[in-house]
Amino acid sequence: MTRPIAPLSLLAAGLLLVAGCGGSGSGGSGAGSGGAGSKVLTVATSDDVKSLDTAKAFDTWSTALVHAMTRRLVDYDLQGEIVPDLAERWEVTDGGKTYTFTLRGDATFADGKPIEARNFQLAIERIQKPATASPGASFYSGITRMEATDPKTFVVHLAKPDPTLLNVMGMTFAAPIQEGQAADRPAASGPFELESYEPGAKVVLRKNPRDPRNPSTLQQLVLQLGVEEALQLSRFQNGEVDLLARVPPAERAVVATDPEQQDNLVQGVVNQTWYFGMNVTRPPWNNPKIRQAVLLALDRDRHVQLAGAGQAANGILPPHVPGYHAGRALPKRDIARAKQLVNEVYPDGPPQSVMWLVNSDLYEAHAEAIQSDLADAGLLVELRPVTYSEYLTGYKSKADCWYGGWFPDFPDAGNFLEPVLHSRSIRPGASQNAARYSNPKVDALLDQAHGTAKGPARDALYKQAEDLVLKDIPWAPLYFEMETRYFRDGVTGVTVHPVWRQMLTGIDKR
Amino acid sequence: MTLLRFLAKRLLWAGVTLLGVTALTFFVVYRMPADPAALLAGPTASPEVVANIRTQLRLDRPVWVQYGDFVARLARGDLGHSFIRNEPVAQAVGRRLPATAVLAVTGWLLWLAGGTLAGVWVAARPTPAREGGLLAFSILGASTPTFWVGILLLTLFVGKLRLFPAGGSESPRHLVLPALSLAITGIAYYARLVHAGMTDALREDYVRTAVAKGVSRRAVLFRHALRNALLPLVTLAGADLAALLGGVVFTESVFDWKGMGKLAVDSVGLVDIPMILGVVLVSAVFVVLANLAVDLIYPLLDPRIRLQ
Numbered sequence: 001m002t003r004p005i006a007p008l009s010l011l012a013a014g015l016l017l018v019a020g021c022g023g024s025g026s027g028g029s030g031a032g033s034g035g036a037g038s039k040v041l042t043v044a045t046s047d048d049v050k051s052l053d054t055a056k057a058f059d060t061w062s063t064a065l066v067h068a069m070t071r072r073l074v075d076y077d078l079q080g081e082i083v084p085d086l087a088e089r090w091e092v093t094d095g096g097k098t099y100t101f102t103l104r105g106d107a108t109f110a111d112g113k114p115i116e117a118r119n120f121q122l123a124i125e126r127i128q129k130p131a132t133a134s135p136g137a138s139f140y141s142g143i144t145r146m147e148a149t150d151p152k153t154f155v156v157h158l159a160k161p162d163p164t165l166l167n168v169m170g171m172t173f174a175a176p177i178q179e180g181q182a183a184d185r186p187a188a189s190g191p192f193e194l195e196s197y198e199p200g201a202k203v204v205l206r207k208n209p210r211d212p213r214n215p216s217t218l219q220q221l222v223l224q225l226g227v228e229e230a231l232q233l234s235r236f237q238n239g240e241v242d243l244l245a246r247v248p249p250a251e252r253a254v255v256a257t258d259p260e261q262q263d264n265l266v267q268g269v270v271n272q273t274w275y276f277g278m279n280v281t282r283p284p285w286n287n288p289k290i291r292q293a294v295l296l297a298l299d300r301d302r303h304v305q306l307a308g309a310g311q312a313a314n315g316i317l318p319p320h321v322p323g324y325h326a327g328r329a330l331p332k333r334d335i336a337r338a339k340q341l342v343n344e345v346y347p348d349g350p351p352q353s354v355m356w357l358v359n360s361d362l363y364e365a366h367a368e369a370i371q372s373d374l375a376d377a378g379l380l381v382e383l384r385p386v387t388y389s390e391y392l393t394g395y396k397s398k399a400d401c402w403y404g405g406w407f408p409d410f411p412d413a414g415n416f417l418e419p420v421l422h423s424r425s426i427r428p429g430a431s432q433n434a435a436r437y438s439n440p441k442v443d444a445l446l447d448q449a450h451g452t453a454k455g456p457a458r459d460a461l462y463k464q465a466e467d468l469v470l471k472d473i474p475w476a477p478l479y480f481e482m483e484t485r486y487f488r489d490g491v492t493g494v495t496v497h498p499v500w501r502q503m504l505t506g507i508d509k510r
Numbered sequence: 511m512t513l514l515r516f517l518a519k520r521l522l523w524a525g526v527t528l529l530g531v532t533a534l535t536f537f538v539v540y541r542m543p544a545d546p547a548a549l550l551a552g553p554t555a556s557p558e559v560v561a562n563i564r565t566q567l568r569l570d571r572p573v574w575v576q577y578g579d580f581v582a583r584l585a586r587g588d589l590g591h592s593f594i595r596n597e598p599v600a601q602a603v604g605r606r607l608p609a610t611a612v613l614a615v616t617g618w619l620l621w622l623a624g625g626t627l628a629g630v631w632v633a634a635r636p637t638p639a640r641e642g643g644l645l646a647f648s649i650l651g652a653s654t655p656t657f658w659v660g661i662l663l664l665t666l667f668v669g670k671l672r673l674f675p676a677g678g679s680e681s682p683r684h685l686v687l688p689a690l691s692l693a694i695t696g697i698a699y700y701a702r703l704v705h706a707g708m709t710d711a712l713r714e715d716y717v718r719t720a721v722a723k724g725v726s727r728r729a730v731l732f733r734h735a736l737r738n739a740l741l742p743l744v745t746l747a748g749a750d751l752a753a754l755l756g757g758v759v760f761t762e763s764v765f766d767w768k769g770m771g772k773l774a775v776d777s778v779g780l781v782d783i784p785m786i787l788g789v790v791l792v793s794a795v796f797v798v799l800a801n802l803a804v805d806l807i808y809p810l811l812d813p814r815i816r817l818q
Binding site for chain 2: 050051052053056058059130131133134135137138183184198199200201226227228230231234235237238240386387388389390392393394406407408409419427430432
């Protein structure tokens with residue numbers, strides 16, 4: 001009689017066979033990185049890329065890819081200052097209402113066609129068309145007319161002076177396009193061009209040989225999409241990925257303190273303020289004393305610890321936004337005083353309110369810390385974790401209070417403050433000014449600063465506005481986000497840029 | 511003629527079922543408390559920009575009008591266009607389907623083969639150790655979530671031993687761990703079923719007769735007993751294969767296997783309504799077809815069953 005072979009033994013044997021067949025080590029067939037030493041940089045992210053269309057790319061990685069494939073009239077240096085890019089120079093006339101850009105003479109698209117003024121005009125006209133449904137449309141709504149007076153001269157006319165026009169021209173929306181180009185395939189004018197794009201899986205860029213100003217020797221750049229953070233880390237350790245563009249907090253705490261890893265690590269504060277927001281039209285947050293108590297109750301250092309890195313907030317504007325006031329200090333934690341303020345307003349105890357947050361581990365950790373701090377002061381909040389997509393409109397329309405982060409589209413105090421704290425931004429339903437905060441003095445200062453030329457006078461106006469907001473406290477600022485990049489030996493030029501949340505240009509590999 | 515009438519009747523019902531599935535999914539998805547336009551516009555977008563995107567996506571029209579459009583498109587064989595990714599739904603599903611099919615069929619064959627062999631092995635020579643071992647393996651395997659098995663396999667074979675790549679779906683080496691992760695839980699359940707069926711069958715008179723007539727042990731086990739023990743498994747295996755083909759949600763997510771399951775998860779997260787509908791519809795087609803196949807196979811295995 002024959003005895004059937006134990007099935008598990010068969011499985012184990014097969015497993016070892018397949019593992020052995022593929023060669024030893026890291027499983028280099030997987031990542032498409034070409035292995036260590038080749039001029040291919042492989043990066044992985046858990047996010048997806050929503051669009052490679054210059055008119056639509058607005059999320060972090062879509063923007064990073066379009067940024068790598070295009071150049072605009074201006075860009076930012078590593079300090080976040082505006083520098084010429086495809087524009088050689090510009091002139092502002094007509095009281096700040098006309099900008100005349102003179103283009104470089106040598107710039108071409110990847111197909112060899114020259115980049116001319118009309119290519120910028122085409123791009124902006126396309127964004128302005130409602131049918132394009134560009135998320136960047138509002139940035140260009142102040143442009144009344146454009147002229148390509150000759151191939152190298154591009155003139156922009158504004159309805160009223162706007163000191164942020166250069167910032168707007170530096171956004172990826174304003175990258176030059178060609179007539180009749182495929183919407184999802186940017187006309188490459190930058191260091192890289194698109195080789196292939198598999199939605200939800202992978203984007204491959206290759207070096208654009210017609211960009212003489214690209215110093216990188218990388219031949220290819222691979223962005224793996226939708227890879228969970230734990231897998232990213234495994235791939236990094238296996239050598240399948242060269243750069244971890246976002247290091248999970250737990251891992252960051254380990255590598256950041258390891259002296260041997262310091263050469264493979266870059267950290268920097270980015271323009272994102274995390275805060276506890278309150279709808280000031282609803283009790284208990286409609287009472288200024290309660291909001292004062294919140295500011296006194298919250299432990300900002302604890303939030304830095306929870307995030308794994310960061311800078312305790314000393315105001316609303318983050319450090320790389322012009323107008324940030326380094327000398328400002330928020331009141332120290334004082335639970336006794338916070339309790340006293342709550343008791344003065346609600347001797348019988350305040351009403352409970354609902355706090356909105358995204359249902360991720362990190363959000364929940366911060367929200368629980370806030371809940372606990374507020375409970376110490378006698379304020380009760382119930383947590384309402386929801387999906388990111390529900391949160392996005394929910395906190396603006398339904399929340400009593402929420403935990404959230406806010407960042408500007410470009411480094412400008414007006415761009416940061418106006419959408420969320422100007423009374424003009426209060427709307428029925430989903431209100432961008434989710435706190436429903438209204439202070440006519442703040443409104444007037446923001447309006448005055450908006451039209452003032454960039455410089456100390458403008459910054460001073462924004463500082464006054466921010467000081468007033470910090471007295472009223474519709475937001476209790478918690479911390480400024482710090483990002484960490486972790487890269488393998490031989491990778492150079494990785495930065496945490498003050499403007500571009502992820503930047504793929506400037507990186508090289510030895 | 512009977513077969514043709516049976517098929518026509520079943521296909522008609524299949525059409526009605528699929529239409530019902532699309533209607534249910536459509537209205538459930540539209541009740542989701544999330545706005546795809548807001549997600550596309552980004553967190554800092556103004557309400558005007560969000561409203562414009564909503565208009566362009568035609569989300570500002572009544573739900574029943576949108577469903578009517580969806581059905582009309584479907585009748586023309588068009589699954590629509592993704593809200594988020596700039597590609598037709600059919601193209602996205604078509605690109606993901608082969609990966610899911612490879613993983614699903616491999617995992618499913620391992621279930622069947624492993625479960626059958628293990629069940630027969632224990633039933634053929636039932637010792638307390640073997641039966642206890644099978645029971646323990648079955649309870650442990652069936653009650654451990656697939657994603658947890660996946661994480662354990664990744665930790666061991668990728669993190670510690672570095673024998674396999676860390677997820678992905680590019681080569682046969684990438685297939686091993688997700689298929690194994692699927693198989694472990696499936697084998698545990700199937701082995702228990704086959705064992706129970708075999709134990710019953712081996713007590714039947716026809717088996718005793720076969721043994722008395724001098725039929726070999728292997729023939730008794732596989733030709734006489736197993737054929738009968740497999741009957742309940744056929745229905746289950748058919749339904750399981752259909753469910754797997756519809757997307758192996760957790761396993762694909764844990765191993766970054768670029769299949770339908772991962773597409774479904776990503777699409778729900780991004781509120782990509784046309785993509786969600788496309789994935790659900792394709793999954794439903796598999797379930798309907800698998801049930802039909804099971805009904806057709808049954809009479810072949812057991813002549814007492816007739817098509818009705």
